[in-house]
Amino acid sequence: MSIFVGNLPWATTDEELEALFAPYGEVKRSKIVLDRETRRSRGFGFVDMEEEAAAGAIEALNGQPYNGRVLTVNLAQSRPARA
16 A cells, blocks of 8 residues: 655655654555656655555554654555556
8 A cells, every 4th residue: 555645854765754654564665756857855755555554654644743844644646647
């Protein structure tokens, strides 16, 4: 199950994102989304976990402070195909 994590501090790394979610279960993948041109963080990312662990992580972390920002954590939505 893929989780959207928004409002991340710009300096957050993939490893820090994984560590944030690790207490709730096995993290299969964590990825901060980078700007294609500047290669800098866009302030959001995605975490893949098993369904039960993901549900617990979303409930626990959504709206919580993290390094001076309030996290937005919810189920990732499928992105429509580009035309």
